[in-house]
Amino acid sequence: MSDGEQELGITESKQHSPGEWYAEVVRKAELADYAPMSGFIVTRPRGYALWEAIQERLDGWFKETGVENAYFPVFIPESYLQREKEVVEGFDPEVAWVTQGGHNQLEERLAVRPTSESIIAPYLSKWVRSHRDLPLRVNQWCSVVRWEATETKPFFRTKEFLWQEGHTAHRDEADAWDETMTRLEQYERVYEDVLAIPVLRGRKPEHDKFPGADTTTTVEALMPDGKSVQGGTSHYLGQHFAEAFDITYVDEDEEERVAHTTSWGLSWRALGALIMTHSDDQGLVLPPTVAPEQVVVVPIWQEENRKEVLEYGEELTAALREAGLRVEFDDRDERNPGFKFNEHELNGVPLRVEIGPHEVEDGEATLVHRPDGEKAVEDRAGIAETVEEHLETIYAKLYAAAEETLEENVRSASDRAELLGTIGRFGGYVRTPWCGDEECETAIKEEIAAEIVMVPLERDGEPEEDDCAICGEVATETAYFAKSY
The missing domain is CATH 3.30.110.30 (C-terminal domain of ProRS)
Known part of the structure; x- marks a missing residue:
């Protein structure tokens, strides 16, 4: 075995050393690298593609339900944080502060956002005047920084992480609570319908609510090592922030009233849950919904039939792409089929299509499922529809395994x-x-x-x-x- 092939494999055991195994999968599947500063990571293109897949789904659902995207500064003046004491007390140990700009000392410290209620709420106040302005819904996709002194675990625990945070203002409690539950249901949907992970829905106990919230709701996902992941939270903030930041509106009876607000967020911790839930000792396992490549077509030839096999593989690949599937055609000369199989297993490609001289001769294709290695020989005719059915089966397998883990635990x-x-x-x-x-x-x-x-x-x-x-x-x-x- 060459050095390259030896480096390719996963050496740690998911069952016996899940932490080391997880870190190895993240690195060898080229999802992320560690940054030079402790607590930070560099997200590689394949890792970022997974985040984009989640972002695309959620962003579409948000917009279908009246949310508009905006962007607010990464820095929050200290005086803004001070206007909501509970936010300061809740996050203060984790806040990173900027005290100098260029060569000049700043007159007021700037917090690197740990969350954005204190910078967004003043603008909700500015933009809301009448009941006609409500509900007002904004969301931003951004990074936040929380200076935690914990060991770095890519996507699970980093000082800077990517997320979305939605912020809304409403006329009354009922409307704001409906909003809170709508977002919680969308988080449940992204886990169950996109990531193939069943979750439990509930709320945090009083002492563990988001600082300043009336109610914090959560979706919780169980990992194979028996630990829970807080998958996403949706907060009914009551009138607490609205009172602190003067978010008021004139109602139909000309009376001025205080709005009710919400905030809700899902971070790339979802990627950590995805990797931890489905992957195995061969590497990354991804559901077809988010996999950068849903299918890899691997031609297997000898010199005497090289031309026919490659042409057949190219035609099959074109048919799959025409159907809208994300397909890689791996015709590399310098790698043998065994190496390619291992590499694509490591990278989590859900379905492998093997094409050799027998498949060419019989007008067939051999399909191999990533999660369990199940093989099926299928006709070339109607291959796109057949592959789509296999991808649905693969998703169902992943969900069923995760559901069994949850139900048994x-x-x-x-x-x-x-x-x-x-x-x-x-x-x-x-x-x-x-x-x-x-x-x-x-x-x-x-x-x-x-x-x-x-x-x-x-x-x-x-x-x-x-x-x-x-x-x-x-x-x-x-x-x-x-x-x-």
């Missing part, structure tokens, strides 16, 4: 020992009665590093007489505990 516990033992042994989600006191969560977190990742949006008929599994007091919530990224 939601467990219940009725007391502290059972809660700790279940998380310690199995990971995953442990559903338990909870009194609503943060101290009970802290007790579990200190012992086993698990936290409440969500509570149901509604109690789903849980019996009121439950006792809190941790302290024994009357339970008011059902909490989902998990270790998380």
Whole structure:
């Protein structure tokens, strides 16, 4: 085996060393590199293409529901942050500050945005005058910086990350809550219909809400290592920000009223969830919905039939491209078929089409599924429709595997020992009665590093007489505990 071929393979085990395995997949599948500054990454074209696939879907859905894109400065004056004390207190340890411009000391510190409520809200106030201006919906695709002192994990944990953040203003609570749920449903949709990852919907406990929010809703995705990923959050902010930034409007009765606002965001943490959920010890596994190349056609020839095989492969590739599929025709002379197979498996191409002299002679194509290696020999006639059916099957396989992982890893516990033992042994989600006191969560977190990742949006008929599994007091919530990224 050559050095190039040896370097190509994944050497770490997903089951036994998931952290090292994950980092190796990200690097060898050419998704990202580490930047010279600690905590930052360089996103390579194949990694950025995955983000663009998510962005394209979400952006279209946003616009269908009345959202317009805008862009606000990366810097926020300190005085703007100070107008909303809870935002400062919530993010202050993570805020990066600019104090000098060129050779001159700035008169006022500028925060590098950790989120943009404090720079966007003043402009919502400026743009909203009448009830006719409502609802007002803006979104921006941008990066934010949070100076966390945690170990870098590409896409999961970096000081700078890409995301979208939507900000809206509404006449009343009902309209703002509808907005909050619309965005949460779109986040659920992007995970389940685009990334092939089932999620749980809920809300964060009171002590873990977005600073200044009335309610923070979340979608949570379970990773194969038993940890939860906060997949996206949608916040009903109530009138808190509107009061702080004077977002008011004149209603139909000529009375001035305070607006209700929301904010909602999904970051490239979704890419981390995508990679972690589906990939394996051969490398990256991608659903066809987001894969930069959905299909790779690999011609396999000997010198005596080279011309016929390549021509057949080119014609088949053209038919697939004409149908709108993203196809690579890998006719490289310098690489043998085995190397090509391994490389495309590493890069996560969902479907491989093998073309050899037998396929040419019989008017067929051999199709190989990336997730499990399943092979099928199909007729050349109608190949585009056949390939599309196989891609749908591949998506269904990925979703079914992730769904099975989720369903098998939601467990219940009725007391502290059972809660700790279940998380310690199995990971995953442990559903338990909870009194609503943060101290009970802290007790579990200190012992086993698990936290409440969500509570149901509604109690789903849980019996009121439950006792809190941790302290024994009357339970008011059902909490989902998990270790998380």
